[in-house]
Amino acid sequence: MMTPLTGDEALWLMERVIALAALLQATELILLRRIYAPGGVWIWDMLAPEYNVFPAIARRLVSATLGYPAYLLLLLSQAFVAAYALFYSHPVLFGYLFVGTLLTSVRWRGTFNGGSDYMTLLVLGAVTVANLFPSSSLVSFACLCYVALQASASYWIAGWVKARRRNWYTGRALGGFLKSTMYESARLERLAERRSVLMIFGWLIVVFELSFPFALLDVRLAAGYLCLGILFHFSVAVVFGLNRFVLPWAACYPAIYFISGLQ
Template sequence: MPFELALRVTEILLALAMIQQSLEHLATERRSRWIFLARTGLCLLLLLSGIQPAVTLVPLLATSLLLLHRYQGPYNGGSDKMTLLILTCLTVSRLAPERYAELAFAYLAAQLLLSYFTSGWIKIINPDWRSGAALRDVFRFSAYPVSESLRGWADRPRVLQAAGWAVMLLELAFPLSLLHPLTLMAALACTAAFHFSNACFFGLNRFFWIWIAAYPSILWLQGRLIG
């Protein structure tokens, strides 16, 4: 994927993901509603290809920093951190000279790769994940399942153990997907399906959209490395 195309697709996907995040807050948040209204407007501008992206990326980054202060950190965990990471890398890529622009975008791709590998490593050294107990506890005791009927999955230990191992192996093997364009496409399809299942089972919809927004960076990096 060419560099400029990868940047533009990332901007579009990021804008859509941030609009979704902002609309969630507009329905419930009153104190900081103006920030989310501003973010929504800026994201709509970012979607318009005729407008210089840096003009909207810089104030979008500023709103993210304001929200870090407002909530005393990335209150929504990994999805907020990934949003800030993508915003920062895109802003640098649009403002910096070409050499540093590519380095910033490559850093985003590297962080995406590490997010999967590190997650898989943390899981596989945990005996509860290897035995399937971790997933059983999530379904049985946590507040994550989006409906009470899903708690019945806790009574399927072999299925959950197999699912846990599938996730761990996918995450640990993800760096190897860079060896060929087809393996990378297959790996991204599998990880997207993994995030989608988390959204369906546990309501983690933000992770699906914001992680997808980072995928163009690794598609570009893979082409850059083997091209």
């Protein structure tokens, strides 16, 4: 028999996983510092004019934070705070990670890695609010519900978009993705040519994403969907090099599992 999580257990797990996600994201950008250092291809001076629509004081604050080397120092502090948050919970820690992640999104014209950054902000915001009211079970419950519903909706919306495109049913869409991977692999190239296999996997992905909200209805369903979800995200991360595609969603899974156990 599956054992449901308590609200405190779910929140604790969310905090640990999202802290690890923030640590890895900051570390990744620290390792990429050459591209935004002086002489790099993504220097702040090239992007700063795009923010001229903001008031002068806002432009100065943003430039002082996101220019080099200030941005590198921000990332180093993010990594330190995230490492600390792996073991300790406090609203200041998660609030700092939220603001830092938001500033990083501004630095990269909205997001550095699309939906993964959005999900990171969503979870960090929720755990920050929950830690601001540690004695309120109602606030914690609301934060867990918010994360679970948003994560489930993200799968459903992704599935709905795919369901409206015929190339997902024929295997063409998945084959195109496999051919565009950053890694050269003879196995992937052969797989990309096997239309019947791609068609089956295309259907499976669409059905999985569209039906994912059912995970909220029963703890056994949740366990199955979450295992499939981890496998899906890990496979995509390995094949396409999207190393941010695993932990932000995994951080939502304790909330989904908790909600499923309320039935």
